[in-house]
Amino acid sequence: MSEKVLMKGNEALAEAAIMAGCRHYFGYPITPQTEVAAYMAKRMPKIGGTFLQAESEVAAINMVLGAAACGVRAMTSSSSPGISLKSEGISYMAGCELPALIVNVQRGGPGLGGIQPSQSDYFQATKGGGHGDYHLIVLAPASVQEMFDMTFKGFNLADKYRVPAMILADGTMGQMMEPVSLDASTIETYEKPWATTGTAEHEGRNVINSLSLSPAQLEQWNISRYERYAAIEKDEVMYEEFMMDDAEICVVAFGIAARVSKNAIVEARKRGLKVGMIRPITLWPFPKAVLNKAADKVKAFLSVELNMGQMVDDVKLATGCKKPVYFYGRTGGVIMTPEEVLSALTKIEKGEAKQW
């Protein structure tokens, strides 16, 4: 293993994208993802790549669509309000079955919201965002190292399944500095015989399109895409278990909320509370099976999130409501402290907490 370097999450992600073969980045300035674009602006011209600052988020995502249609690894990054603007293009990319990487370094919302970290785009990322029947592959890094590693993963999975992938980070992941090992992860390459590269390069005409005026055909397109979603749900779920062997309360948290919760769990253990954590790394597909299994062992679940409880329903559905589910969260850009999480855990232990 190579030496570690100290890097910001946004920069580690940008470097990983370049190492993963991405040479086409299209973006629009917004805080707190700024460093991704700044890094790309510096690096891309030196390596024969494209960095283009578009006239809007709407244009940027459609440039990604055009580049992805031509078979190259393309990406964009933004923060919450910008992702709302990109949602039209993301829906088209899902409908056109185009692989690409979309990074959301989340900030507080709704509306213009704020610029401090948040996880309040969980619904948008995992339940659609744009219109129509589709899913994104959603990866939630919880360290700068994972910002680096998940970027490779995102490109690989997108290409493998012809599905746009999203890295759902937050302002903390983007801005904080941690030691990171820049060892290249595996780059998987997939043939793209469907790409619009001119008929000289393939048999017949390639058409990238999401339109069908035939309900039967459009239904069939959706059904066949959902067959691939089913394969993703079966094969690509990622999660981390922390101190779950003897846990009686299971924290469910991702990203920065999981980092804070880890500290709370270590402290809770010192006080005799048997707490563990299941940390979803893929938010879609959601780690349903492991949570369902845990529901047979633990007494309760606590969903810890930087929002008003957007993941709770998924935890309840995954666990089949076999055990009570509680929620602790802060929102608007406020980050919870480990003490606050510990206090929520103590209340559950004492039977004083209110179920969701």
Added chain:
Amino acid sequence: MVVFEKTKGLTDAPLHYCPGCTHGIIHRLVAESLAELGVLDKTVGIASVGCSVFSYNYFNCDMIQAAHGRAPAVATGAKRANPEKIVFTYQGDGDLAAIGTAETVHAAARNENITIIFVNNAIYGMTGGQMAPTTLPNQITQTSPYGRDTTVVGYPVKVCEMLSEITGASYLERVAVNNVKNIRAAKKAIKHAFENQIAGKGFSLIEVLSTCPTNWGLSPEEAIKWLDENMETYYPLGVYKDKYKEEK
């Protein structure tokens, strides 16, 4: 002896356009240009939203269907990914001059090396005849039933004139397909726009004045006459910018 045959630039799919609509002529001019320049097999076309949405079925090359107004952005991505390929968009007036104004202006500002075919028929055709950004003053449409009232909704956007002020843009010309002479001139302009792209000269836009007999409520013959008498006076034909010619 075959003296005229269908261009290889078009597929055999029957066009869905209304009788008398001039989209068919414009399709042929674009397709012929690509075929004559020998670039059909390295061309990526971008279809837009509106009547020409199905152009991906007609142009005999690789095609991408873009969201409403976004074709120049999609074309930008495609061209940047494939700089050696020929990339064009085919857009109507609602698509290009209303919802896609920003994408159009900024593709021009970047002097993006693409070709835009802009079909201006002064109305939204596909959705049934609503007022377009290019609808003439006092023109009656479904959403301007008393005529376009410029005191309420303002004046039409003159795209070539507007873009001619943009330093980046290379070649802007307005043509029409209402008579043989104009059709020949339109062909020349369209072909020149593609030649520019092949030579790496950057952003070209050809605005084509076109008819919409169905939504204008006119016969095909009357529609041609209406274009002659009304559109050509409001939207004068000609070259609005030719950066390389100026440099000579």
